[in-house]
Amino acid sequence: MRNANPIIRFKNVSISFGRLNVLNGMDLSIYEGETITIIGGSGSGKSVTLKLLLGVLKPDSGSVYFQGRDVTTMNEKELIQMRKQFGMLFQGGALFDSLSVKENIAYPLREHFDYTENELDRIVAKKLSLIGLPGVEQRMPADLSGGMKKRVGLARAIAADPKVILYDEPTTGLDPANTQRINRLIIQLQEKLKVTSIVVTHDMESAFMVSDRLALLKDGKICFVGTKEETKKSTDPTVRGFIEGKMTEKDREEQMAGGLNELL
């Protein structure tokens, strides 16, 4: 797998917001068909990475390649063409409040294809059964529980049969049962659809369950990439700290200082 050309490649990407350097020369290659999890603390730039990949944000320097083409230099039309091949599950589901579940899932389909109503109904029903929620088409997002919203969000992400699925904190804020369910769904979708998946999370248990490889983002760089086994065996103190849920002394000081600054 490693010898193949990567489907996605971040090359020396830097981005800052105001005086805050979020990414600082980040490099990462992602291969077709794998599930890679990017782990890192809050505010380490995990979500920014996904936005850069979609071309929603432009890096200050560096390039992001998707299928060999540089996302950062694409014009609006090319970006739209590229985004058709992506599906994204957002942290809170990000379902459109004003639209029913069916319309939410049909949204990317209406945007890019000319399906008839009957075909749309059939596709939406199929996606809903895939995520284990058949028959909720006519419900409004406000009537769904948090876990159901996420699953409908997932159905919407896979509606247009994307090549790449992006998961932004898929298990955050869910109870243990729903967390397990989402984890299993990610694995099932991977097996059934053979897509490339990028998961961004700080939930280590979920990361180990769903991914082929893990990448640790720290100080704006990827400081470790490896398979599950390599990660578990790693002796790198930052990696160990993350796996065991412990903070290094430096992190703790920084967090304290950050917290105090916010209070003042």
Next chain:
Amino acid sequence: MNYLVPFLEYLGGVAALAFRTVRNLFHYRLDFSALIYQIASIGSRSFSLVALVAVFTGMVMALQLAVGLGRFGLKLYVGQVIGLAIVRELGPVLTSLMLASRVGSGITAELGSMVVTEQVLAIEAMGADPVTKLVIPRVLACVISAPLLTVMADIIGVYGGMAVAVMEAGITSKFYMDQILKTVILEDFSQGLMKTVFFGFFIGVISCYQGLTTSGGTEGVGKATTQAVVYCAAVIFVSDFFLTKLFLLL
């Protein structure tokens, strides 16, 4: 300097959004059902308020003018002054202010919550354009409904004035209407309406901009909403002067 840079940044942001709105209007297919939905919701949301403001403005003007003009012995001309003032100035400006507070705040709050719940990002991620999907229907709806509401406000205001003029100034309703029809010409009416087309555009673009640039969670939505109303009102007053001058020159 501390205020100048953010101010210019803001102006630049609003101008860029206005430009993209107009450009995309001609580039992409317009979502008619969304437009109709927006116009209907703007109309139903603001008509009663606009009517209330218009009728009482007409009434209080009649009351004041009956006293004020009475001092010069000109009580009979109450209708002419009310007609001109409402059609040229008060109808358009007060309607637009009500539109800003009722609809502008609603637009900002709606788009602001969509931003903080990542719904706007979701639109982009699915390969759709937020300006085309969200901004254009709202701006167009404001541009179309502002003059429509103003026509209603003009009529309601004039009739409100008539009721009080009959009671307080002792003139007949027929005389009041004759005076207005004789004095107020179509140009007064159309200039007032033209202004509201611009006001509607400003309200739409500013409230959408405020909504789309919302940051800082739910608290940010509240802040953005207040700001939207304040900025819209300020822009309406300032541009009113220049637009009036411009139309008088034409």
